[in-house]
Amino acid sequence: MTIRLPDARGRLGTYEPRRAPLARSAAAPFTSRTFFAAAHVVADPYADVSPGSPAVVDWDATLAFRRHLWSHGLGVAEAMDTAQRGMGLDWAGAAELIRRSAAEARAAGGRIVCGIGTDQLPAGSVAEVRTAYEEQLAVVEEAGAQAVVMASRALAAAARGPEDYLETYGHLLRQAADPVILHWLGPMFDPALEGYWGSGDLDAATDVFLEVVAAHPDKVHGVKISLLDARRETDLRRRLPRGVRCYTGDDFHYPELIAGDEQGFSHALLGIFDPLCPLAAQAAQVLDTGDAKGFRALLDPTVELSRHLFRAPTRFYKTGVVLLAWLAGHQEHFTMVGGLQSARSLPHLATAYELADGLGLFPDPDLAQARMRSLLSVYGVAR
Numbered sequence: 001m002t003i004r005l006p007d008a009r010g011r012l013g014t015y016e017p018r019r020a021p022l023a024r025s026a027a028a029p030f031t032s033r034t035f036f037a038a039a040h041v042v043a044d045p046y047a048d049v050s051p052g053s054p055a056v057v058d059w060d061a062t063l064a065f066r067r068h069l070w071s072h073g074l075g076v077a078e079a080m081d082t083a084q085r086g087m088g089l090d091w092a093g094a095a096e097l098i099r100r101s102a103a104e105a106r107a108a109g110g111r112i113v114c115g116i117g118t119d120q121l122p123a124g125s126v127a128e129v130r131t132a133y134e135e136q137l138a139v140v141e142e143a144g145a146q147a148v149v150m151a152s153r154a155l156a157a158a159a160r161g162p163e164d165y166l167e168t169y170g171h172l173l174r175q176a177a178d179p180v181i182l183h184w185l186g187p188m189f190d191p192a193l194e195g196y197w198g199s200g201d202l203d204a205a206t207d208v209f210l211e212v213v214a215a216h217p218d219k220v221h222g223v224k225i226s227l228l229d230a231r232r233e234t235d236l237r238r239r240l241p242r243g244v245r246c247y248t249g250d251d252f253h254y255p256e257l258i259a260g261d262e263q264g265f266s267h268a269l270l271g272i273f274d275p276l277c278p279l280a281a282q283a284a285q286v287l288d289t290g291d292a293k294g295f296r297a298l299l300d301p302t303v304e305l306s307r308h309l310f311r312a313p314t315r316f317y318k319t320g321v322v323l324l325a326w327l328a329g330h331q332e333h334f335t336m337v338g339g340l341q342s343a344r345s346l347p348h349l350a351t352a353y354e355l356a357d358g359l360g361l362f363p364d365p366d367l368a369q370a371r372m373r374s375l376l377s378v379y380g381v382a383r
Helices: 057-069 091-108 128-142 153-158 162-175 201-217 230-240 254-259 271-286 292-309 314-327 337-342 345-356 365-378
Strands: 004-007 012-015 037-038 075-078 112-115 146-149 181-184 220-225 246-250 267-270
Touching: 004 345, 004 365, 037 271, 057 075, 057 091, 057 271, 075 091, 091 112, 091 128, 112 128, 128 146, 128 153, 128 162, 153 162, 162 201, 181 201, 201 220, 201 230, 220 230, 230 246, 230 254, 246 254, 246 267, 254 267, 254 292, 267 271, 271 292, 271 314, 292 314, 292 345, 314 337, 314 345, 314 365, 345 365
Parallel strands: 037 075, 037 267, 075 112, 112 146, 146 181, 181 220, 220 246
Antiparallel strands: 004 012
């Protein structure tokens, strides 16, 4: 059975969905790389909310999705930007998400890291930024999780130059009970982070970032780079102190960065691994055998989908991620906190469906097709 889908020009074309998903191998622990999926949250579709009001989360569905990720061997990167931090999920909701997911991780035996930022502070002084970071670090440490120190909009606005970043991060790292992951999120993901590390020059910013790491190598487990620049990530990776890991956050070049080269490789902490979970797990198992070509053969075809979901304005990639979770049967609706389901056009969503279906990402292709038809009908597309 075919389905009519609109293209970027608004013209309807005919697409014939797959009849069966790709076969998947059984889950097994990964040995050569660490894979974290930055996970989305599931909104409560029956909550009576308005734009700007606190998010209401469907906790059962949200935690069930995390169990899905763990069941395939991936770790969960919790309360990151994929969970709509600063785009519908406020700090109170994120703190509850961290507590619940960390408890679920202990029960399931899954690995979890949790994002900390300063989103309870819309604006403030550098001293207030430090206090906000400390508050969030305490929540993550009390939950028994490892912290990912995310970039701060408030610090980007308050900092006078590189010295404020060095002081703020140095202070926080000295407070941390255990090594953390430092996250450099580029302005393509959040325009408010332009000029982070005290400079709009990425070379100068990289030097400051590496200065923070070099000053506290015992408190930095790893760094996560989300700049969508493979060359820059590779160069930065080679300059890290021994023992500090690089986690790629590059949703455009992840296969080559994870596969690596003769001088090293990146681990992964990626939003695209939310919808790619089973396929990413299969690729990780292939890489564990030393078969880099087989790994690339599995993951390279997924880049077209990832580039589509993360195309500019990149920060709205969450809409496509949640669409695919709904089509795959991981939740019963296509509703997002903050109403972000409206952030992408119907042609964009239709292409996401077609690309994901072509990769065999839907466990039940008939369900995915039926749900896509129901979405199309809302927009007035006749059968």
